[in-house]
Amino acid sequence: MKLFCLGSKSFLIPNNVSLSAKDDIRLLVDKLIVMFNNYNKLFTEIINSITQIPNESSLLSDSTGTIAINFNLFNSFYVTLSGIDRIVTFSNPREGMVCTFLIIQGSGGNKTITTWPTITWLDGGSAPTLSTTAAKADIVEIRYINGIYYGYFISA
Numbered sequence: 001m002k003l004f005c006l007g008s009k010s011f012l013i014p015n016n017v018s019l020s021a022k023d024d025i026r027l028l029v030d031k032l033i034v035m036f037n038n039y040n041k042l043f044t045e046i047i048n049s050i051t052q053i054p055n056e057s058s059l060l061s062d063s064t065g066t067i068a069i070n071f072n073l074f075n076s077f078y079v080t081l082s083g084i085d086r087i088v089t090f091s092n093p094r095e096g097m098v099c100t101f102l103i104i105q106g107s108g109g110n111k112t113i114t115t116w117p118t119i120t121w122l123d124g125g126s127a128p129t130l131s132t133t134a135a136k137a138d139i140v141e142i143r144y145i146n147g148i149y150y151g152y153f154i155s156a
Contacts, residue, residue, distance in 0.1 A: 066089055070092055071093050075099050079104065101142065103138045108134055113127075121151050128153035
């Protein structure tokens with residue numbers, strides 16, 4: 001490989017490519033610029049797909065009675081429960097995604113989640129029983145594989 005520089009751009013040229021004629025060089029540069037732009041576009045698409053899910057937590061509200069988790073927005077969520085008989089819903093799962101959901105007991109404790117989406121619970125087969133003491137926290141980890149939600153529960 002040979003290094004070919006044009007302005008601020010550098011290109012690696014295979015050894016079997018002749019750079020003897022100006023026209024060849026100009027044609028080669030045009031092809032390299034097209035190739036560079038294509039790779040740059042592909043690289044940008046890859047970076048955008050990786051970074052579209054911020055690596056931070058999203059505070060959810062349960063004021064309507066429903067805790068809506070949209071997996072397109074974040075990969076980590078938390079909520080402080082303010083009432084009983086809350087419903088959790090999921091939307092926009094991505095194959096292979098992992099999501100952490102922190103559930104904090106609100107003032108007075110004894111808050112509940114009574115309805116979960118269909119989840120295969122890996123630590124007992126049924127939906128978790130949340131801590132009931134005010135300010136205590138529980139963690140649910142959700143994985144989405146082959147169209148199935150798998151959940152794991154950790155009590156504080």
